[in-house]
Amino acid sequence: MDRILILGATGNLGGLTSERLAGKGGVQLRLASSREAGRAALQERFPDAETVIADWYDAASLEAAMQGVTRVFVVTPDFMTDERVVTPNIIKAAKAAGSIAQIVRLIAIPPGLTESDLSQAFLDTRCGANLHVIAKPLLDASGLPVTYINVPGWIMFNLPWFLAPEVKANRRLAMPAITDANRMWISEGDIADVAATILVAPIADHIGKEHVLTAPARYDYPAIAVLLGEELGEDVAYADDDGPLRATMGEAFDALMTYFEHETQAYGGVTHNETVAALLGRPQETVRDYIKSNRQLFV
Numbered sequence: 001m002d003r004i005l006i007l008g009a010t011g012n013l014g015g016l017t018s019e020r021l022a023g024k025g026g027v028q029l030r031l032a033s034s035r036e037a038g039r040a041a042l043q044e045r046f047p048d049a050e051t052v053i054a055d056w057y058d059a060a061s062l063e064a065a066m067q068g069v070t071r072v073f074v075v076t077p078d079f080m081t082d083e084r085v086v087t088p089n090i091i092k093a094a095k096a097a098g099s100i101a102q103i104v105r106l107i108a109i110p111p112g113l114t115e116s117d118l119s120q121a122f123l124d125t126r127c128g129a130n131l132h133v134i135a136k137p138l139l140d141a142s143g144l145p146v147t148y149i150n151v152p153g154w155i156m157f158n159l160p161w162f163l164a165p166e167v168k169a170n171r172r173l174a175m176p177a178i179t180d181a182n183r184m185w186i187s188e189g190d191i192a193d194v195a196a197t198i199l200v201a202p203i204a205d206h207i208g209k210e211h212v213l214t215a216p217a218r219y220d221y222p223a224i225a226v227l228l229g230e231e232l233g234e235d236v237a238y239a240d241d242d243g244p245l246r247a248t249m250g251e252a253f254d255a256l257m258t259y260f261e262h263e264t265q266a267y268g269g270v271t272h273n274e275t276v277a278a279l280l281g282r283p284q285e286t287v288r289d290y291i292k293s294n295r296q297l298f299v
């Protein structure tokens with residue numbers, strides 16, 4: 001029996017991956033939150049799972065959470081994570097457990113980008129690649145059995161997170177024009193399916209691999225507005241306006257704007273591959289599919 005620990009199980013990707021894994025034969029889920037309220041919510045959502053409190057700034061709690069665990073999935077949040085503390089703590093706890101056969105780590109790094117390519121201002125945003133270029137070399141050097149899921153594009157949950165409310169209220173896709181780029185979009189459902197697939201596959205199949213998840217098409221904001229308009233049957237206008245983003249992001253707005261200076265440039269050279277479809281044995285979800293199946297978010 002594999003015991004799979006999800007660090008970040010209350011989050012978007014960790015939660016969806018837990019859903020994919022719940023009830024799978026041969027898997028005992030251990031779901032972690034750093035907060036008692038998070039742990040309780042996980043226990044209610046996943047009654048058959050073990051739930052634990054594990055704070056990756058508290059080495060002892062991580063070591064306890066990893067006891068008896070064979071595989072770990074790690075997703076760290078943007079803006080707040082200090083990877084120079086968190087990743088060494090995770091490595092130390094995994095080594096102390098002695099039972100870890102696979103660590104699956106979510107990253108978002110344009111292939112080839114390293115910490116030395118990034119200014120301190122970008123690294124200080126603790127967002128996207130600015131987190132992961134610190135975590136990955138530490139994991140690479142750890143000697144632990146690691147599999148990376150690399151998502152060097154936008155995850156479709158950005159639509160409900162900071163774009164949908166203004167579409168719903170005013171039929172506007174409002175984002176500052178300086179943050180626009182032709183981006184690949186990958187759905188959170190596909191990422192969770194990939195993570196779950198890897199976490200139940202024979203361990204040797206994915207150790208040492210970096211799976212780069214991409215999309216066959218790129219969209220800028222006006223193109224997303226067109227797609228939304230077509231699917232909603234009403235015009236959706238792109239608007240160069242930072243108001244809705246500022247309202248959603250609150251204190252993180254300035255860091256996000258700095259992050260965009262790097263992100264709008266750094267991901268342009270990522271080329272498409274068929275990894276998502278190959279791993280899942282089905283076509284990947286498109287932005288149009290996502291808008292169709294989440295129509296209620298926009299109307």
Ligand SMILES: NC(=O)c1ccc[n+]([C@@H]2O[C@H](COP(=O)([O-])OP(=O)(O)OC[C@H]3O[C@@H](n4cnc5c(N)ncnc54)[C@H](OP(=O)(O)O)[C@@H]3O)[C@@H](O)[C@H]2O)c1
Binds near residue numbers: 033075152154
């Ligand atoms: N947005 C995009 O387009 C995009 C694209 C590519 C990659 N990404 C990457 O996706 C990741 C974010 O994924 P997500 O949205 O699924 O994350 P999320 O929803 O923000 O979840 C983060 C998780 O971290 C946990 N956490 C926070 N502090 C913790 C602590 N001290 N100890 C242990 N756990 C802690 C949280 O749980 P508790 O609070 O319950 O402890 C939560 O479950 C980031 O690394 C980002 O760079 C994003």
